Amino acid sequence: MDPGRSGVVVVGAGIAGVACAGELLRAGVPVQIRERARATGGRMASRRFDGRPADLGAAYLTVSDPDFAEVVRGWQAAGLAREWTDTFVAYGGRGRREVRGPMRWAAPLGLRSLVEQLARALPVVVDRLVLGVEPGPAVDGAPCAAAVLAMPGPQAALLLDPALAAATEAVRRQRWSPTLAAVLRFRTRRWSDFRGAFVNDHPLLSLVCDDGDRRGDGAPVLVAHTTPEFAAGHLAQPTGAAPAVEAAVRDLLALPDPAEHVHVHRWTYARPTAGSDAGFHLDDDGIGLAGDVFGEPRVQTAWRSGRDLGRALARRLA
Ligand SMILES: Cc1cc2nc3c(=O)[nH]c(=O)nc-3n(C[C@H](O)[C@H](O)[C@H](O)COP(=O)(O)OP(=O)(O)OC[C@H]3O[C@@H](n4cnc5c(N)ncnc54)[C@H](O)[C@@H]3O)c2cc1C
Numbered sequence: 164m165d166p167g168r169s170g171v172v173v174v175g176a177g178i179a180g181v182a183c184a185g186e187l188l189r190a191g192v193p194v195q196i197r198e199r200a201r202a203t204g205g206r207m208a209s210r211r212f213d214g215r216p217a218d219l220g221a222a223y224l225t226v227s228d229p230d231f232a233e234v235v236r237g238w239q240a241a242g243l244a245r246e247w248t249d250t251f252v253a254y255g256g257r258g259r260r261e262v263r264g265p266m267r268w269a270a271p272l273g274l275r276s277l278v279e280q281l282a283r284a285l286p287v288v289v290d291r292l293v294l295g296v297e298p299g300p301a302v303d304g305a306p307c308a309a310a311v312l313a314m315p316g317p318q319a320a321l322l323l324d325p326a327l328a329a330a331t332e333a334v335r336r337q338r339w340s341p342t343l344a345a346v347l348r349f350r351t352r353r354w355s356d357f358r359g360a361f362v363n364d365h366p367l368l369s370l371v372c373d374d375g376d377r378r379g380d381g382a383p384v385l386v387a388h389t390t391p392e393f394a395a396g397h398l399a400q401p402t403g404a405a406p407a408v409e410a411a412v413r414d415l416l417a418l419p420d421p422a423e424h425v426h427v428h429r430w431t432y433a434r435p436t437a438g439s440d441a442g443f444h445l446d447d448d449g450i451g452l453a454g455d456v457f458g459e460p461r462v463q464t465a466w467r468s469g470r471d472l473g474r475a476l477a478r479r480l481a
Contacts, residue, residue, distance in 0.1 A: 165305065166193040171476060172302040173197070173311040174293045174322065177205025178462055179453040179469035180313030181282045186473025188285060192480055196285060197302075199292040202275065203282045205314070206433070207462060209273025210346075212426065216273035217346045217374050217384055219428045222359065223247055223267035224274070224462040230470070231463045235268060238277050244268050247377055248358040254415060255363030262361070269377040274462075297324045300449040308480055311451040313469055315339055315432035319452060329446035333439070337456050340391035342433035343401055345408040346374070347422040349383040354416045367393045367411045387412050394429070401429040434460045443472035451476060 166172060170193030173180045180196055181203060187194040196203075208220035224244075226232050238244035247269035253262045270276055296302055300310045312319040312330070316337030323331050358376050362368040369390050375382035387408055397404040405425040412418070438456035445451045453472040458464035 166195045166307060168306050169308050169480075170194055171309045171311060171480070172307045173313060174296070174302065175205065175313035176200075176203035176278070176282060176287055176289070177313060177454070177465065178207055178278050178281070179455070179465040180205075180311065181278055181285065182466045182469030183311055183313060183451070183453055183473040183476075184285050185281060186470050187477055190473075190477035190481070192477055194286065196282070196287040197291040197293050198287060198289045201289055202279070203287060203289070204275035204278040206430065207274040207278050208428075209270075209275040210426075210428075212346065212348060212424070215380070215382060215384075216275075216378070217386060218270075218274050218377070219344045219346065219386070220430065221274050221462055222370060222372050222386070222388070223269050223377065225265045225267055226463060227265070228463055228467055231466055234281075234466065238270070238280065241280065243272065243276050243280055244270050245379065251359040251361055252357050253361045253363060254365070267359070269379075271379050293322060295324065296322045296327065296450065298326045298448060300327070309449040309451060309476055311453060311472060311476070313453045315435070315454065316452075316456060317432055323450070327448050327450055329448060330444065330450040330452060333444045333452055336437070336439070337435055338437035339432040340434055340436050341394040341398060342369070342391060342430045343389040343394045343397060343404055343408065344428045344430065345387045345389070345405065345412075346426045346428075347385045347387065347409060347412060348424040349385070349418075349420060349422050351420075352381070352383040353418055353420060354385075360415070362415065365390065365411070365415075367407060368415060371412060371415065385412060391433075394433075398429055398431055401427045443468045443475065445472060445475050445479070
């Protein structure tokens with residue numbers, strides 16, 4: 164399974180790492196993905212509550228790149244992705260109003276299922292925390308032809324030997340902000356019709372989505388994302404934020420009943436606030452970096468970044 168000296172080790176099985184490895188495999192380059200979590204998906208994370216998945220990370224995906232559109236059509240044909248809505252509401256200084264935007268796509272089984280589908284034919288080792296990437300390059304002491312770090316820069320910085328100066332500098336320039344995502348499960352649906360709500364100028368909330376509508380099963384579940392400022396104050400004890408998030412959601416949507424269960428997930432590195440437009444990073448030390456930091460912080464950007472890095476590496480190693 165080890166890709167050996169002529170192969171590539173991809174660290175991180177989010178959509179960027181999976182797209183990169185897929186491209187390498189198609190080009191005939193030996194590759195292995197190593198993922199510290201028990202499953203693929205990264206920030207396209209879904210967790211099951213009483214058997215039902217709820218999306219804890221990315222809320223939906225949008226599509227403008229024709230190549231990514233083809234991938235999404237493949238998911239749609241497999242019954243994994245569906246068009247959700249182009250209409251959200253926005254709360255803010257002007258009260259509540261409808262806002263039209265791009266079509267937002269959702270996944271009935273959770274967004275994680277989309278990454279799992281792309282990763283199905285790839286050599287992925289899960290539950291495998293990578294500890295170090297050294298000059299050579301080598302990953303955890305084993306030499307390889309190239310190493311790809313497909314993860315937020317602060318996580319990559321923990322792995323990179325400082326002698327890998329170009330990659331170290333590239334991750335040092337990145338800036339990231341945190342978010343808390345709260346899954347609120349209610350006894351019944353008591354909110355007026357909405358699919359998702361952008362919450363502007365709020366001290367605590369930034370987004371609330373109707374997960375039952377998004378998933379298509381009508382379950383009485385909301386998922387709320389907090390502002391980076393609120394999250395920053397609760398990173399040490401995210402579960403302690405549950406009562407405040409629940410109170411803010413009930414206040415916003417005028418919900419009479421409390422939630423039956425609230426689960427809070429911490430994203431220390433949720434979104435990049437400063438990155439690069441380069442698409443990806445690939446240097447003479449054989450280190451690649453890919454992810455949503457290389458453009459608009461979106462699923463599509465991460466996919467394209469991984470795909471393009473995979474192509475560049477395949478050309479280099481041919
Ligand atoms: C709360 C939230 C809401 C979002 N909403 C949207 C949205 O509505 N629409 C949209 O398009 N995008 C959204 N995004 C962004 C979207 O989720 C990301 O752009 C995309 O999932 C990034 O994928 P990635 O592969 O670059 O990184 P990640 O998904 O972060 O993957 C990195 C992987 O690397 C692994 N890893 C890290 N360190 C190690 C190590 N040492 N060893 C092994 N593995 C390691 C991690 O476990 C992870 O699986 C949102 C993100 C968050 C957090």
